Amino acid sequence: MNCTHCIIQTVTFPVLPARASSKTLISPFLAQVYPKSTFKNAHQTLKLTSFKVRASLDNSGDTNNWVSRLPTGALSGDKIFKLISGATASPIGQFISSPTTFLHSVDPRIKLIWLLALVVLPARSHIVMRFGLVVYIALLSVLVLPRHVWMDQLGRVSLLSGILFITLGLGSDGVPPLVQLRTPPPAITGLPNLPMSLSGYSYLIMKLGPLQFTRKGLSVASTAACLTFTVFQSASLCLATTTPEQLAFAMRWFMLPLRYIGVPVAEITLTLLLSLRFINLVFDEVRNVSLGIVSRRIKWKQLTIIETIDIFASYIRRIFKNIFSHAEQISQAMIVRGFRGDSNSHKIYFLSDSSIGMADFVSLLCLIGVVGAALLSDYYLV
Amino acid sequence: MDLPALFRAAAPPSIPPLHSAPSPRSNYVIEKDNNIAIEGRNLNFSIKTRKGGLVPILKDCSLSIPSGQLWMLLGPNGCGKSTLLKILAGLLNPTSGTLYLKRPKSFVFQNPDHQVVMPTVEADVSFGLGKLNLTEDEVKCTVSKALDAVGMSAYMQRPVQTLSGGQKQRVAIAGALAEACKVLLLDELTTFLDETDQVGVIKAVKNSLNASDDVTALWVTHRLEELEYADGALYMENGKVVKQGDGSSIMNFIEARQSSYINRINS
Numbered sequence: 077m078n079c080t081h082c083i084i085q086t087v088t089f090p091v092l093p094a095r096a097s098s099k100t101l102i103s104p105f106l107a108q109v110y111p112k113s114t115f116k117n118a119h120q121t122l123k124l125t126s127f128k129v130r131a132s133l134d135n136s137g138d139t140n141n142w143v144s145r146l147p148t149g150a151l152s153g154d155k156i157f158k159l160i161s162g163a164t165a166s167p168i169g170q171f172i173s174s175p176t177t178f179l180h181s182v183d184p185r186i187k188l189i190w191l192l193a194l195v196v197l198p199a200r201s202h203i204v205m206r207f208g209l210v211v212y213i214a215l216l217s218v219l220v221l222p223r224h225v226w227m228d229q230l231g232r233v234s235l236l237s238g239i240l241f242i243t244l245g246l247g248s249d250g251v252p253p254l255v256q257l258r259t260p261p262p263a264i265t266g267l268p269n270l271p272m273s274l275s276g277y278s279y280l281i282m283k284l285g286p287l288q289f290t291r292k293g294l295s296v297a298s299t300a301a302c303l304t305f306t307v308f309q310s311a312s313l314c315l316a317t318t319t320p321e322q323l324a325f326a327m328r329w330f331m332l333p334l335r336y337i338g339v340p341v342a343e344i345t346l347t348l349l350l351s352l353r354f355i356n357l358v359f360d361e362v363r364n365v366s367l368g369i370v371s372r373r374i375k376w377k378q379l380t381i382i383e384t385i386d387i388f389a390s391y392i393r394r395i396f397k398n399i400f401s402h403a404e405q406i407s408q409a410m411i412v413r414g415f416r417g418d419s420n421s422h423k424i425y426f427l428s429d430s431s432i433g434m435a436d437f438v439s440l441l442c443l444i445g446v447v448g449a450a451l452l453s454d455y456y457l458v
Numbered sequence: 459m460d461l462p463a464l465f466r467a468a469a470p471p472s473i474p475p476l477h478s479a480p481s482p483r484s485n486y487v488i489e490k491d492n493n494i495a496i497e498g499r500n501l502n503f504s505i506k507t508r509k510g511g512l513v514p515i516l517k518d519c520s521l522s523i524p525s526g527q528l529w530m531l532l533g534p535n536g537c538g539k540s541t542l543l544k545i546l547a548g549l550l551n552p553t554s555g556t557l558y559l560k561r562p563k564s565f566v567f568q569n570p571d572h573q574v575v576m577p578t579v580e581a582d583v584s585f586g587l588g589k590l591n592l593t594e595d596e597v598k599c600t601v602s603k604a605l606d607a608v609g610m611s612a613y614m615q616r617p618v619q620t621l622s623g624g625q626k627q628r629v630a631i632a633g634a635l636a637e638a639c640k641v642l643l644l645d646e647l648t649t650f651l652d653e654t655d656q657v658g659v660i661k662a663v664k665n666s667l668n669a670s671d672d673v674t675a676l677w678v679t680h681r682l683e684e685l686e687y688a689d690g691a692l693y694m695e696n697g698k699v700v701k702q703g704d705g706s707s708i709m710n711f712i713e714a715r716q717s718s719y720i721n722r723i724n725s
Contacts, residue, residue: 171578171617319615320577353577356619360571405572412547412565413575413633414589422588425597427580 153369153376153384157391161366169315169355177220179317181435184326187314190443194310197446198302202453203295206302209446210237213309221316233308237301245297249290320352325426342419349424354403361398365391494558495641495674496523496546501555503541515541516552517697523690525560525640526671528664530685531678532708533694539678540568540645542694546676547643560674563641564634568649570626579605579621579629580614586637604636605629607669608662624655628662635666642675648684660687685709 179187194213198206217226282289315323328345335341369391376384415422503516515538523529533539544550545557547565564586567573576582583601592600605611608628618626627647634642644663648656664687667673677688685691691708693701701711 170619173615173617319581319617321581349576349581353575353618356577356617357571360619402572405567405569406575408549409567409573410575410585412549413586414637415585416589423591424588425581425584425592425594427584427594427598427601 153374153379153387157366157370161363161370169312171319172222172225172316175222177317178435179216179220179313181433182317182439183432183436184318184322185329186436186439186443187318188323188326188330190439191310191314193443193447194306195303197450198306199299201450203298205450205453206298208449210302210305212446213306213313217309217313220313225316229309229312233305233312236308237305240304241297241301244300245289245293246284246287247293248296249288249293320349321426323352324349324424340419342424346419346422346424350406354406357402358399361395361402365394365398493524494522495525495527495560496521496676497558498522498542498546499556501542501545501557502553503538503545503550504553515697516545519555519694519698521692521699521702523674523676523692525674526667527689528667528675528677528687530688530691530705530708531676531694532680532682532685532691532712537694538697539694543643543645543676543678546641560640562637562639563643564637564639565643566627566630566634566645566647568646570623570630573630573633574618574626577617578614579610579616579618582618582629583633583636586633600636600638601632604632607635607666608632609658622655623650624652624658627651627655627659631659631662631666640672640674642673644675644677646678646680648679648681656681656684660684682709682712 194209198209201209214230217230220226221229279291280288281291281294324345327348328341331339331341331344369387374387379387498519498521501516501519502514504512504514507513519538519542521542531539531542541550543565545552546559547563549565574582576585580601583604584597587597587600601614602611605614608631610625610628610632613621613625613629618629621629627650631642631644631647642663647659647663651659663675663677667675677684685705685708688705690703691705692699693708693711701708703711
């Protein structure tokens with residue numbers, strides 16, 4: 077941009093009004109700075125002042141305020157805060173007490189073993205088995221959870237898994253010339269060409285412009301996507317059908333032998349319970365503060381970037397302040413209710429019935445069946 | 459004995475001398491008449507400012523509350539009600555003065571989200587019992603009774619965050635009741651509640667008091683209509699109790715102050 081800078085000699089006539097008001101160009105606060113006599117004699121005083129002014133012109137001759145052209149309103153803060161308040165309205169992984177299903181009656185320890193199996197199996201089994209597990213968990217979610225819950229959960233997890241599948245499928249083996257060794261073609265080495273597969277095998281499954289979907293890509297993408305789906309959805313399913321106390325009880329049961337090697341099992345259990353309680357408070361705070369900002373009807377389009385950032389910074393600061401205040405109050409409540417800081421001396425009661433029933437047997441048999449099928453799939457499915 | 463009547467004409471309150479002379483800094487005197495559940499004499503409490511100065515919150519505050527009754531503590535904002543309650547709960551230590559309180563005592567916070575510690579209803583009610591060595595059956599029975607007293611027995615397995623403000627407040631009260639406390643200290647329980655929940659919570663407290671002769675409750679409030687449920691009341695101003703008596707006398711006292719204030723403005 078061509079800019080012209082020049083120095084201009086100017087003469088000013090500081091005609092100050094006798095009584096400055098809010099409508100005058102001179103601030104009324106000047107009255108506090110200058111003595112009254114200054115204002116009285118101002119109109120009689122003519123003072124020659126010389127100072128330098130820098131002016132700039134661009135090619136078109138228009139003055140452009142580039143700051144005002146920045147897209148501050150493109151990502152409307154109002155929309156973001158509404159999204160935040162909407163997304164946190166229903167905390168993820170909340171226990172659903174009714175309707176009571178057979179999964180509610182399964183022992184929490186068996187549910188934890190299932191969770192562990194669902195983390196390991198998609199990574200170690202055949203692709204058919206992986207997709208089979210995804211379908212199984214999806215069907216179980218539809219059967220067990222209320223309609224609006226499973227639709228919401230499956231929608232989010234499917235979207236995440238789908239994005240992972242596409243990006244990894246096309247990206248993991250999509251640019252072979254750049255990442256693979258450039259081995260010489262068979263014609264140079266004198267070796268005969270490899271015969272084509274009689275069964276129609278092809279390493280390349282699909283070509284999409286410069287990207288290619290290969291068998292390696294399919295394997296990586298299916299493992300990552302299925303693993304993501306099973307981990308997230310099975311955890312959601314477990315949290316929806318198990319109370320936090322039952323989960324803490326199961327965790328404690330598995331960790332009890334670790335006491336002998338000095339693991340603070342009681343402390344971990346109490347921390348887990350407090351965390352599960354605190355998650356909801358955090359969700360509440362995030363939602364309440366964002367609703368508070370939305371209700372102020374801020375004109376986001378008129379704000380500069382710095383002002384928008386300032387609002388977001390104060391939002392985050394406020395959330396942390398409120399959460400720390402909550403933590404302080406809860407610690408006071410715990411003291412008032414008899415907790416003296418030692419988790420071993422303050423007993424946590426798990427009142428839920430934890431006897432093994434028919435649902436547990438069925439669940440265990442299903443688990444053995446799934447694990448067995450996963451093991452056999454490696455041998456029989458090629 | 460008509461204990462509220464005893465205090466009816468008490469302005470400033472005349473409190474009988476304590477049985478044992480306390481040391482200048484001691485806070486608790488254990489030997490006490492069985493008819494009195496809470497008694498404080500010349501309680502002072504100050505906080506230090508950043509510059510090292512002292513700001514007095516309570517100034518020679520004295521009170522006496524008989525056993526087995528529901529008393530209310532009223533006063534304008536900043537007069538020291540919550541501070542007095544926290545001193546009675548043992549969360550703060552008075553700068554000077556003597557205090558007698560029957561034990562065990564329980565404190566219920568203004569905001570139930572600060573009081574409810576565990577994620578589900580039954581786990582939270584049983585949390586306070588952790589300091590006692592009880593069997594699981596005893597805990598179950600106690601939790602069930604406490605939730606029954608506040609009308610929440612159908613919500614045992616419910617996650618706390620799915621409850622309304624009034625229901626959370628009742629769970630908090632049930633937690634206090636489960637500990638079989640002799641003194642209940644309740645800090646503005648009905649602030650966040652609508653009229654239905656307000657009455658529900660007051661009745662829950664009143665019912666639990668009626669079920670046991672020995673439980674005393676001190677209820678901090680700003681709502682004058684709640685006075686009709688009280689056996690007695692205290693009115694605080696500028697860090698001290700200026701009036702102690704039954705509900706109607708405190709109501710008359712407040713109304714007289716309001717009318718004199720209105721007259722002063724209009725004149």
